Amino acid sequence: MLRCVFPLSLIFVLNGCVTHHQDPVNTKSYEQIKGYTLVSKAQLDSDGAAGVDTYSLIRDAFGPRSIEAPDLYGKANHQGARHITELTDPDIGNYFKFVIHRDFDHDRDVLAKSDRQRNEIKVYGRSDSSLKGYLGKTFEYRWKFRIGNDLKVTKHFTHLFQLKAVKKSGSDALVNSPILTLTANVRHGRSGLEVRHVGYNADHSGTINHTLYHSTQHNIDWQKDITGRWFEVFVRANYAEHGSLTMTVTPVGEKTPLIEVHESNIELWRSGTDADHGNFVRPKWGIYRSLKAKQQLNAGEDEVDFANFEVKEVKPVY
Template identity: 40%
Template sequence: MIRFVKQLVLSCFVLMLCSCGGNSTESNSAIILDDSSSGNQGNGQQGSGGSGLNAQKFIPIQTFTLDSDGPNLGKTAYQLIWQVFGVGSIESPDLYSKDHTEVEHIVEATDDVVGHYFNFLAHRDLDYNKGVVSDRQRNEIKAYDNSNPNLLGYEGETFQYSWKFKVSSELELSSKFSHFFQLKAKNAVNSFANGDDDQPIVTISGVEKSASGNELQVRYSKGTDTLGVMTSDVYLAKLNWGSITDEWLQIFVQATYAENGHLVLEITRLRDNNKILSIEESGIDLLRANDSNDFVRPKWGIYRSISEAESLRTDEEKVSFANFVVTKGVLQE
């Protein structure tokens, strides 16, 4: 597997070529970036061709957009989400009768940077996991079985995903996981022959690290091996938490779903249009399918472990998202 990680510091460009192999959760190739530069490194916008280091030309087939229309204006947040991803695409606690039903968990807000956006809310002691009391809690949106088929990634297909993201420096993390984005397989029948669909393939997560400080991590998982034993995550990148909090970020992902797949992931800070992270993985297994009906879908929100509850605040937490775009396309030389 070839791995490219690009770090921009001030006006300098450093390209590092390294392997992401190995089974350790503390990969030697993990990169911690702490870019506080204010120089303009481009506009951070993604064209139809993406901006991967070796990206082929991306030809769009169909594009879906999800935008907030503002608090107390137009449709509700849930109505806006349902009209794009379908009824059943929201996994918020208040939509489950045995969960935290007193509060809407996705609400709309407005600021001077991105305009209208969505806040995803979490409550440590009140929210469950889709109505089930467990060691984790979930407030997510997703593409799923009943979504438009062109939102679902089948074998050999290529998708681009982009969205704006902001998290507060006050949000507290645990040493387990707080996922803000997932690429996750959905199989009709699970089989250990191809990694099954239990573990997400790619995640963007916040994690508390006692030695190095809190981090925003990009993780990759091969799922289970052929004996059903869960393999260790591989860290594709780590960002210093303080370098991304209280800032609107533009995130771009391009994924080709194949056993010999391709992944591009970029994060750009909107304040100064500075690209603070760029990853490209070639020959990466992004497929967990056992037959032609199995697919990969995106998920956004906050899905976190609460097994270390003492590490988390009792206060209401929020994670902000804006301007979701999902595009199915084809690659051309």
């Protein structure tokens, strides 16, 4: 799929071309009714198994090195089989299938990290600048996902979505921890979904995990209420040291969210000791999981499905 940029106030999808656009200030859009107006928008949609090559489609949307699939990283990984493919669902249409194999997949080509593995797509340094969350900007993300019926999780992380800080110059170990994750894990002996925020500690010498939501605290059953069901996620993040966050996870076809998070005065910018505008925050989607309790995971293939990725920059209407 060719990804094009036009200075238009409407979105056109022609011959598989997804456009970015800008709205004039006086356009009364849906975003303005909600209190926000659209600055830019990008989409990544599956076009089915018979469409454009899956990896080309993703790279066209997010950049040449936006895929971190095991089959792209050397003989130590499970080569010869695509780890992201496309299928069609009767309810939501075309979607991306992400798979991972407990005993064959690793964390890219970093073989020293044998305690984890990943199959993800991401915004990164060479992605279009309109996809990057710069200091003071507000971004909205939407997508759909479905956890496979047989997926098993442990008390350790299985990240399905991350917001990660990127420091353009120098190094800072504190930047490496994701700012926000949607994570599947076990708490108090029960599997569930967690929204986790990671912020600086009091003197900025380290970071602290904060659970903003966990489904096990709300009597939500992993097998009955979560696995095998399609959900739509909405995230609005204001990137500032004292930012704001809205996040909902809603079963497709329903109006009431399963998960709902609203936070003000939350740290959503982590650039180390400087807050230079060259730094940014990026989204990541897929399966990134710990192998520290490897024997508790399925020995074969695990699956999480994704569809209808959307990245928007918005600004408040005063």
